[in-house]
Amino acid sequence: MSTSMAAALAATLPATQSNAPTAPAPTASESIPPSMAKYVDIEAEIPITSVQLDGLVVMKIVKHGREAHPAPASGTLVGLDLDGKLEVSNSFPSPAPGEDEERAPKFGAPNPKYEERVLRSLKEVNSDSGVVGFYQTTTMGAFLTQSLVETQASNFEKLRHGGVVVVHDVTQASRGNAALRAFRMTPEFLEAHKKRKFDTQSLIDNRLTFSNILEEVPVVVRSSVLLSAFLSKLTQSPAAPPLPSLGITSTSTLSDSLSPTYSHLDLTSPTHLSRHMESIIDTLDLYKTEEGNLAYLSRQIARERTKADAYTAKRRDENAARVAQGMPPLPEEDVTRLFKIPPEPSRLDSMILLGQLDGYTKSLEASTGSGLVKMYAAQAGSPS
Structure with a gap:
């Protein structure tokens, strides 16, 4: 009886079509919400005019540079470019030589396998996973090196807009200045680098000097509302509540705030x-x-x-x-x-x-x- 009832119910259901066409997968432009479509530069046609660093990215770069000092530190920047602004929302350091052989390549060269694993992990947690450049620390302002030039030139064909490099000066940071600068390759240097010719005539034709190998891009640091409120709270000196039954104001809570410092007025000769x-x-x-x-x-x-x-x-x-003399000329030799x-x-x-x-x-x-x-x-x- 139960079998006949099930058969009767199955007969009333519509027949399934096994050869029904499947819906096409959404393209990159279709997956973008309509409200953001006009801001997202899919074809990379809008030139980058500024680089916006998240406050967390700045702290990561400063921390990595301080821990690796005096050796240079480097890492990868991830984010998104919106309407000519390159927004860097996260970063992760590159393993230094001498660490795990699986993570750290020899001679400090970039490790694609390690980078792929980190980017895959970021994608799994729905975080920004698009590489937009890399960062590098330096000392005393001398950041232009052969490795930086070669890395930035190799990233030009791989990354959107050629990618940027963010340089952090550890020496300036030790004096209380967060020195962060962003650079990208100039078209003149890229033209000479494609031909691998840097002789005198090539430098004259491309008008190349050391000052136009890289061009600087303005940097803007963005911090969240909660972080800004926390920092403004630290800079204040709130009055402590009076002690009970005594009417005396305690000054113990003043140490919780950032007290003013006069270290910048020190006249001693710096080392x-x-x-x-x-x-x-x-x-x-x-x-x-x-x-x-x-x-x-x-x-x-x-x-x-x-x-x-x-x-x-x-x-x-x-x-x-x-x-x-009427004799045939000798053949010309190479x-x-x-x-x-x-x-x-x-x-x-x-x-x-x-x-x-x-x-x-x-x-x-x-x-x-x-x-x-x-x-x-x-x-x-x-x-x-």
Whole structure:
């Protein structure tokens, strides 16, 4: 009886179509809410005009740089670009050499497997997982290095808008200044980097110097409303409630707030000035050595070219004399096979050293300028 009842119910149901077409998967543009479609740059056509760092990202970069000091620290930035603003919402550090071999690659090279695992974990918790660049810490303002240039150039084809690099100066942070700057590659340098030519003619054609390898992008730090309220609360000195039955105000709660400091008015000579001068001298020595190598190679190229030109002129005169005597001219030989003329050396290392020297001098100028202001202020306030 039960079987016949089930059969009767099944007969009344509509027949299922096994070959019904499945709904197509939503594309990237269809998955974006209509309210955000006009702000999301799907085709990466809107140029980046500013970089917005979340307050948590800033604290992570500062903490990583302080823990890794004096060694440089680096990591990956994730976020989203909206209407020309690159919003960096999260970051994670890259493993340093000497850690787990599975996490840390040799020579500090980026580890794609480790990065993929972290990005997969971020995607599983519905967090931003789009890589928008990387960050790197430096000391005394000299951030332009060969590894930074190569990493940023390799990221240009992989990331939207070429990606950015955020540089944090640990030396400035130790003096209470959160020095954060964002940079991206210039089209002139990318044009020369694609050809892998940094000789004199290439630098002239692309108008390249150390100052236009990277271009700076304005940085904006965004903090949440709760964090802003907490910081404003710390800067205040609330009055403590009076003690019961005594009418005396306690000052023990004043230590909970951020009391004013006068450390910026300290006139003692900072030790970083001597390190600045040592770094400048070392960079100058390296630049002098590099220029000496370039000069030696240039003289060697000039000698070989002179020999090749002399051989070509001699062969031309011999053929002219043979033609005048009615004899057939000698076949022209390939000069490059007879004379090993080396290619013109790259001047990229020299430009990078000049960029490091420029960073050291600007950082030194900033630190000594504040020291001079304090000395003049103290002299004006001292009794005559």
